[in-house]
Amino acid sequence: MSAKIDAIRQIARRLLSEGKVDMVIGFQKGTLPMMNEPCFVRKAEEADRLVWDSHCGINLANYVTDRKERIAVVAKGCDSRNLVNHVIENKIKREKLHIIGVCCDGMLDKRLIAQRSQTEAQAEVDAVEEKDGVVSVKAGALLWQAPRAELLQDNCKRCRHRNPVLYDELVGEPVAEKPEDDYEDVKRIEAMSPDEKWAHFEDMLSTCIRCYACRNACPLCYCPTCFVDESRPQWVGKSQDPIDIRTFHFLRAYHCAGRCTDCGSCERACPMGIPVRQFTRKLNKDCEELYGWQAGLSLDQRPALDTYNPNDPNDFIR
Amino acid sequence: MKVIRISKTEWQGGLDKARTGYGLYGPVKEGQDDHAFRPLAPGEFPDMSYKNSKMSPKELVHPQSEPMFQYNLNPADPDHDIMREIAKDATAKAVIGIRPCDADAFLLVKRNFDTPIYRDPYWVTAFESFTKIGFACNQACSATAFCTSAGSGPFHDAGLDVLLVDTGESYLAKVVTDKGQHFLDVCGFSAPAADAASQIESLQKKAESTIASSVNTDKLKDQVTTELYDAPFWEEISFACINCGTCTFSCPTCWCFDIQDETKGKQGVRMRNWDSCMYPLFTLHGSGHNPRGTKVHRVRQRFMHKLKYYVDKYQDGIQCVGCGRCIRLCPVNIDIRKVCNMMNGYTACSCAVS
Numbered sequence: 001m002s003a004k005i006d007a008i009r010q011i012a013r014r015l016l017s018e019g020k021v022d023m024v025i026g027f028q029k030g031t032l033p034m035m036n037e038p039c040f041v042r043k044a045e046e047a048d049r050l051v052w053d054s055h056c057g058i059n060l061a062n063y064v065t066d067r068k069e070r071i072a073v074v075a076k077g078c079d080s081r082n083l084v085n086h087v088i089e090n091k092i093k094r095e096k097l098h099i100i101g102v103c104c105d106g107m108l109d110k111r112l113i114a115q116r117s118q119t120e121a122q123a124e125v126d127a128v129e130e131k132d133g134v135v136s137v138k139a140g141a142l143l144w145q146a147p148r149a150e151l152l153q154d155n156c157k158r159c160r161h162r163n164p165v166l167y168d169e170l171v172g173e174p175v176a177e178k179p180e181d182d183y184e185d186v187k188r189i190e191a192m193s194p195d196e197k198w199a200h201f202e203d204m205l206s207t208c209i210r211c212y213a214c215r216n217a218c219p220l221c222y223c224p225t226c227f228v229d230e231s232r233p234q235w236v237g238k239s240q241d242p243i244d245i246r247t248f249h250f251l252r253a254y255h256c257a258g259r260c261t262d263c264g265s266c267e268r269a270c271p272m273g274i275p276v277r278q279f280t281r282k283l284n285k286d287c288e289e290l291y292g293w294q295a296g297l298s299l300d301q302r303p304a305l306d307t308y309n310p311n312d313p314n315d316f317i318r
Numbered sequence: 319m320k321v322i323r324i325s326k327t328e329w330q331g332g333l334d335k336a337r338t339g340y341g342l343y344g345p346v347k348e349g350q351d352d353h354a355f356r357p358l359a360p361g362e363f364p365d366m367s368y369k370n371s372k373m374s375p376k377e378l379v380h381p382q383s384e385p386m387f388q389y390n391l392n393p394a395d396p397d398h399d400i401m402r403e404i405a406k407d408a409t410a411k412a413v414i415g416i417r418p419c420d421a422d423a424f425l426l427v428k429r430n431f432d433t434p435i436y437r438d439p440y441w442v443t444a445f446e447s448f449t450k451i452g453f454a455c456n457q458a459c460s461a462t463a464f465c466t467s468a469g470s471g472p473f474h475d476a477g478l479d480v481l482l483v484d485t486g487e488s489y490l491a492k493v494v495t496d497k498g499q500h501f502l503d504v505c506g507f508s509a510p511a512a513d514a515a516s517q518i519e520s521l522q523k524k525a526e527s528t529i530a531s532s533v534n535t536d537k538l539k540d541q542v543t544t545e546l547y548d549a550p551f552w553e554e555i556s557f558a559c560i561n562c563g564t565c566t567f568s569c570p571t572c573w574c575f576d577i578q579d580e581t582k583g584k585q586g587v588r589m590r591n592w593d594s595c596m597y598p599l600f601t602l603h604g605s606g607h608n609p610r611g612t613k614v615h616r617v618r619q620r621f622m623h624k625l626k627y628y629v630d631k632y633q634d635g636i637q638c639v640g641c642g643r644c645i646r647l648c649p650v651n652i653d654i655r656k657v658c659n660m661m662n663g664y665t666a667c668s669c670a671v672s
Contacts, residue, residue, distance in 0.1 A: 030651040032462065037651040038558040058650055062560065115351050124461055207349055209373065209382070211594075213562035213649050229598050237580050238591050239383035269649030271372065271564045273349065 004052045004102060007171045008074055011100050015072050017044040021098050022069035025060055026050040033125045034110035038063055050074070052171075054130065057107040057153060059265040061219035065091050073097065076104035078155075078263035080164035081296025082219040085259055088299065091222060101167025103175050105148075106156030107264075111273055113137055113151055120144050154185075155264035155277060165297055183285045189278060201246065207272045208245050210238075214276045215252055217269035220259045227251060253279030258287045258304035261296045321518070322502055323511035324482075324489040330363055332505035336412060339504045340449065343378060344414040345371055355413065364415040366484070370459040374420050374570035374643065376427070378413060379444040382567070385587040386440060386577075392584040401588065406440060412449040412501055417459070419639040421452050421477035422470040423570030426628075426637055430573055440590075449501045452478035452494075456521060458528040460642050464655055467532035468640030472525040473518070483518050490514045533658040535636055538629050545666040546626055547618070555657055556617035558650040563594035565644035565652070566620065571637050574600070595619045621657050 012024040027036040028049045036055050040063075041047055052074070060073050061082035071092075075083060080101055086092045108128065116137075117125045123140025130136070133148045149157070156162075158181055163174045192200060212228070215221045227235050228248050237244040253276075260280040267277045287293045290313050293304035324332065336342060337360065344364025345353040353368040355375040387401045424445065431441040455472035465471050475481040479498030483490040490511055493499050502508070566572040576593040579586055593600055595616050602608045610616050628637035638654065645653050 031653040031656060032645065032651060035651040039554070040557055063557070111351075118351060126461075207352070209564075209567050211563040211567050212597075213560065213564050216560035216562045217649055225598065231599060238576070238578055239580065239589060240591075241383070241580075269560070269562065271568065271647040271649070273351065 004171050005050070008050050008052055008100060008102070009047045011169060011171070012041060012047040012050055012072065013044045015098060016041065016047065020070070021072040024050070024072040024074075024100075025063050026074040026100075027052065027056045027060075030055070033127055034108065034113060052102060054105070054108040054148075055110065055128075057110075057264065057268045058217060059219050059263045061086055062217065062265070064097065065219065065222045067092070068096075070096050071098070072100055074100045074102060075164055075167065076102050077159065077161040077164055078104075078261045079219075080166045081161060081261040082263060084166050084296040084299055085220065085261070085303075088303065094299070097168075099164065099167040099169075101164030101170045103164070103170065103172035104156075104159075104162045105175060106152040106159065106162065107268075108135065108148075108151050109153040109156075110268070116144070116146075153264050153268065154275075155262045155267070158262070160294075161261075161297070166299065181285075181288075183281070185278070186282050186285045189282070202242065204274060204278070205242070205245055205249060208249070208274060209272060210240065210245060210248065211271060213269040213271060214249075214266035214274075217265040218256070219263075219265070220256050221252070249276065249279060253283060256280050257283040258291075258293060258306070259295050260284055319515060320493040320499075321511045321514035322491040322493065322507050323509045323514070324491055324507045325509075326488055328507070329489065332507050333363060333414065336501065336505045340410050340412040340501070342412055342414060343375075343448075355416075358414075366415055366453065368415070369455075370417060370641070370643075372643065372647065373568055374423065374641065375413060375416055376420070376423065376570045376572075378448065379424065380427070380441055380573065380575075380592075382592045383589055384440060384591075385589045387588040389586045389588070390584060391581070391586065395584075404587070406443045408443050408447050410449065411447050412451055414451045415453040415482075416450050416478070417455060417641075418452055418472060418474040418476075418478065418481070419463075419465045419468075419470045419641045420570050421450050422474055423477075423639045423641075424450075425477040426571045426639065427573050429632055449479045449497050450477065451498070451501065452481040454481055454483045454522070454525065456484060456525050458525075458530065460646060461530060462642030462645040462655075463529055463640060464531040464533050464642060465640035466526055466529045467535065468638050469635040470639040472529065473522040483521055485517065485521070490518060492518065531642070531655060533640070533655050534662045535625075535629075535658065537662045538625055538636065538658075539633070541626065541661065541664060542666070543622075543626055543630065546661055546664060547622065549661075549664050549666070551660055551664075552614050552618045555621070555652070555660070556614045559596070559613055559617050559652055560650060561596045561598075561613055561616060562649065563592075563596050564647050564649065565654075566594040566596060567592060568643040568647050570639060570641060570643075571624070576600075595623070617652075621654070621661065624654075625658055625661055 015021045024041045028039040029051045030036045034055045038058055041049060059079050059082055061079050064071055064073055087094045114125055117123055117139035121139035121142035125137055125139050127138040134145055135148050135151050136143060136145045160178050236247050287304050291304040342358040343355055344358050345368040346356050347365055348354045353371040355378055385404050387403055389401045390397045431438040475494045479495045481492040574593040575590040577590045579588050601610045610619050624637040
């Protein structure tokens with residue numbers, strides 16, 4: 001990991017001292033275990049603040065939206081796909097971006113590690129270390145270990161695009177990609193009866209506090225006024241009414257159809273641990289099956305729901 | 319200081335007796351890794367093994383969505399076009415197992431809802447209906463807790479009616495108010511604990527020594543508000559913020575709300591919902607102008623309110639009890655301890671300003 005940190009710092013220092021960019025967006029070390037904080041660096045001498053490890057789960061494409069500076073941004077596979085989205089959707093100009101692509105091994109699931117530490121050690125996580133594919137977690141008086149692959153975020157376990165799809169320079173050696181997604185998780189829900197599905201989602205959303213962290217952590221959510229914040233007219237009630245909460249989640253997911261890269265930021269950000277990717281995963285599966293489409297892979301293709309093709313599956317359009 | 323010893327074998331029986339006079343509330347397990355304060359059904363008891371709840375118990379007094387009035391748009395109805403106040407439940411309730419920081423938070427909020435000039439009837443009615451049976455923390459609930467430097471502490475009893483201290487085989491119940499004494503009487507807990515004071519003191523010392531984290535607040539009062547407001551660090555502090563409301567919703571001392579009418583068919587309610595300074599509608603004027611229109615404005619508002627405006631207005635510490643929830647739950651690791659120390663230690667540059 002430290003080799004990647006060195007490379008990122010070196011690139012940032014060079015770009016800033018040569019005046020190629022006004023700012024570098026990356027991660028700095030957080031104040032808690034398993035947390036890094038998105039940050040910017042404007043001066044070459046501050047480049048050493050930048051870090052890289054298995055706790056850089058938040059999608060940095062979220063931080064370039066509509067910015068006017070010339071920006072270098074650190075991007076793992078999913079971040080790079082969202083940068084492609086941003087360019088296609090005119091939220092940032094390609095020539096303003098210098099993408100420091102990082103070949104990604106997947107991010108660790110902080111919630112899973114915290115829960116396991118509580119169960120096994122009755123304690124909070126004090127420190128997490130990795131060596132040769134094994135994660136060692138220090139929690140209180142105990143040290144527990146597990147293979148890294150077991151502790152990855154769910155989206156990282158399923159990820160098919162760990163290597164950046166768009167970049168100006170690359171950090172690390174390209175990693176092997178997983179060939180396909182079995183969508184086993186989505187199929188499990190699809191197999192439920194309508195009543196079971198309703199009960200499932202009702203239960204799943206019962207702890208939602210409507211903080212909107214899922215929406216705000218998502219690089220796709222950049223409308224100047226979100227439909228839930230619109231007050232003239234007001235589309236959705238603002239209380240804890242379960243129907244309004246469901247409306248928010250369902251619409252949020254639909255808004256991401258054909259655009260979501262399954263970066264997992266929404267799920268990672270949710271303070272209540274709600275698996276909100278279940279909604280967007282279903283739409284990703286539909287897009288793939290109906291249109292052969294995965295979001296953010298190429299600057300040259302319009303998104304699935306943004307274009308018409310005579311071979312589109314629906315009859316009504318013919 | 320009067321202290322009563324409650325053996326754990328008589329604990330549940332006593333609470334069952336209390337149900338005759340009180341609606342009981344307490345921490346119950348929710349989901350995989352959370353506790354929440356809920357009404358306790360008959361036969362249900364507070365989970366006293368909990369460390370802390372993700373969401374604070376402020377919602378007991380100040381619910382996230384609270385109907386205030388109801389109205390009716392049906393011309394055939396005798397109540398047509400009349401706004402009727404919705405009766406508030408003022409019956410006696412007791413919340414068992416509330417942590418000292420959360421109880422102290424109610425007192426900080428009370429300054430805003432129960433003043434000589436304004437008295438918020440909804441908040442005050444709910445607040446006064448509760449007897450608060452606190453539960454001292456024998457150790458820090460988390461590495462992010464900094465209660466001892468934020469005006470509270472693991473054995474702090476301000477805002478409580480009784481403070482329970484867990485000694486293993488029994489609870490020592492420190493009686494703080496008459497309301498608390500009454501609750502213990504209804505439960506039938508009356509065994510005096512003669513030598514309890516020293517035992518509580520030593521447990522308290524031990525507990526306080528486990529609070530590893532702290533903030534500096536000594537200079538906040540003397541900082542010049544406008545200089546802090548113009549300090550150069552706000553862009554850096556706010557950069558990572560995604561403007562979700564997690565910090566404010568989980569905070570036991572955040573009190574902002576927004577009033578809404580919601581009509582369905584011919585029936586409607588006027589309710590108030592928690593608002594958050596992180597949200598775009600917060601302080602949006604009817605003209606369309608918003609004095610806190612950007613992320614930097616909003617993040618600064620949150621920290622200035624808690625750590626400077628409140629300090630200036632009430633001259634009695636910060637609007638924060640150091641529970642650490644906002645730090646633990648922030649999706650992008652914005653840490654109020656770091657910000658507090660930056661604000662406290664800030665020195666405005668005396669050199670020429672370009």
